[in-house]
Amino acid sequence: MTIRRMHALYCRLLRHPGFALACLLLSLTTVSWQAHADSVQEEKGVNLTNVSLEDLMNMTVTSVSRTEQTMANAAAAVFVITNEDIRRSGVTSIPEALRMVPGLEVARIDSNKWAVSSRGFNGRFASKMLVQIDGRTVYNPIFSGVFWDAQDTVLEDVERIEVIRGPGATMWGSNAVNGIINIITKNAGDTKGGLLSAGGGTMERGFGTARFGTQLGDSSSLRFFVKYLDRAGMDDLQTGQEANNGWNSIRGGFRLDAEPSSRDTLTFQGDYYDERLKETYVNQPGNSSFDYTTPSSGGNLLARWKRAFSDTDDLTLQLYYDRAEESYAVLGEQRDTVDLDLQDRFALGSLQEVIWGAGYRFIRERLQFPSPTLTVGPNDADNNVYSFFVQDNISLVPDQLNLIIGSKFEHNDYTGFEVQPNARLIWTPTTKQSVWLSVSRAVRTPSRGEEYLSLTTPGPLVTIPGVPQPIPSQIQLLGSTSLKAEELIAYEAGYRVVPTELITIDAATFYNVYRQLNIYLQEQPVPNLSSAQPTVTLPMQLGNYGRAQTFGFELAAEVKALPWWRVKLAYTYLQLLSKEADQGATFPDVKGENPHNQVSLRSAMDLYKDVEFDLWLRYVDALRDFNIGSYVTLDMRLAWRPVKNLELALVGQNLLHDRQQEFVPQFINTQPTAIGRGMYGKATWRF
């Protein structure tokens, strides 16, 4: 091999993202190895006995591992976004924070719409994932997905966001097919005192939060908050000017936590929000487009009581009420949900831990269809879901090998009775390594939209026999009331290792077999030649015609390269292995709708005294089906604490490109947009 050839090979290699990544990881490991050798002296010699009592009282502590404990024992692909992760990444919303999780695809459609999913099948109305905030499920039964604009809270008071990819523990219900996102806010006892933050910038035009927490009596605490935000729209694809999709929102809420006795904990919380979302609808009948401001509001109240009988036995009862209303130009909805849940955990003998639970959920919906192009069935609908689950964690070899088997049983008004069993095995040969395997069956029940949908959207020009020129068509998507639930059998495995104190690696892989997927079957075109303007209707009938297999790999690594420099890496690989459609149905090109590879690399540096410098580099593969190319982008954050309790931060987002489209509007034709560079400044004062 000549020098020239080596050089050429080298340059080609550097362009491959995998190789560049490997080099970065290797160099970080080298650096951390050196630093570790140096600091072994320092760390062991963190002899705090020489620190005076007064100084001990001033030391800030990194709160341990409810996180580490969660992850070390979990027989599933778990990733935890900590409060610190949220703060250092500079994100201003929950979906943006989810970009750092391996296995998730997060794409911003416009300023107030996101497409978020786990392990494939992403879309604005992605439905195969369950999202909960403090135990309250936040999904819309019309399409079994999430309106992400309405899911928000004071991010500084988020304790952690747990993301489990895959069908997860049996404990959550249907629709947790590809993952569960659990947003957990801090206990009111941990947020005593005041927090005031405000800021503004280009995309984050203006925002402010005020929170106050106080002790109530001996054993309770209460916090309440008010939060306002005003966001600019993302840009028009051609002109690069801001398009009409900005929004503003005001939100208030409270949380009360009490410990009436040493065995009981009680939580009572509630929120209310009110938003205005700007939208531009395009491709409407007559080729028109119009602007519209969508009001969206809602509120919820939740109460939870937990009694601990002993270290291993406890009982939890939870009740919540949730109301949401939106008036989109094409759909109006008012929804009331009441949910009652019971969960019991107890030890069976010395080797088994059993958890079982029962739940009832009632959803009442009122719908209005202002546009003739979209109807979703009867205007009023009530829906009841009864569920029961049981799970047994068996210690086959105490502290080393655990077998967890369980199942959830559910009865819903659409498909009747559903069973979702799963079995997991976790082997922990040493405290620093664990291997887990899992097989599960999960179902996704059809949403109301899929049962009753009738959506008409302009189609291409079509030539039909007997008519000389191509005529305009309209595509009519039709739901079906005889839909069965989509089914997934998931085979997963994972490996977790902490090779040194400074490096953590968490890897997971999966093979998913989907059956009875809801896809559209093209039916006979229906020409309408009688009127002056001939058109033809192309009906597409939804049915359980699809089957698919996917395979993926996810990696999360954390390296404490230096005591003041942490690097966190997330890598996602997703491959569609096969897709089949019965009876001539068309399977959308899911391959071209989900990125093959994604990389997220975050660096957090504590410089000098009280200065933080954070970087977040992201790479997302192309979405060929949407003509969206792959992209690399960078967020940067610089923060400074000039005095104790005051933090000033400057954040730059999407810094590497002028304009990048991440996803396309789906089903409902709003204007497609792209995101450009943005910057904001923020001041946070705690008292």
Next chain:
Amino acid sequence: MNAKKLFIYLLMMVVTGLLCPVPPRVRAESGQAGEYQVKAAYLYHFAKYVEWPADTGANQLAPLTISVLGKSPISGALEAISGQTQKNRRIVIVFITRIEELKACDILFVCASERPKLEHILASVASRPILTVSDIKHFAASGGMIGFVSRQDRIHFEINQRASQHSGLTISAQLLKLATEVIN
């Protein structure tokens, strides 16, 4: 891919890796530590600021025994103070899983895992001159002597003076002054 190519690839990776510039080592004033290291250090200090009735007697040279009841990450952090001396007594750490196993002891640390049995534990040691410390919530209000509390990412403590006096211990005024709350 043959072995030679593979070797060249690996060599290039290593070279690239080692050539990555290391940012200048800026000394950060780290006022940061692990939560349990701080709690372990507190136990070391408490030994100095508390007087046991046996202090004036022949037990002056006996080891200062800290018993840890239950499972907690503090067990690892306590290794740092094991073997150190406070008031000329060598510190010895003992781990127990049930309160009945408690033998000679000066300081008892009750781990959070023992919360449901708290009343029983405190009743068992109430008559003995043992300083009870824990990070269980509302420990001091429940009758424990020193309870750790988290305040804005810092560890502080509350003292139940009546409980300590009842057991024959004297907590120095200095320590009482630093406590966030003193219960009588």
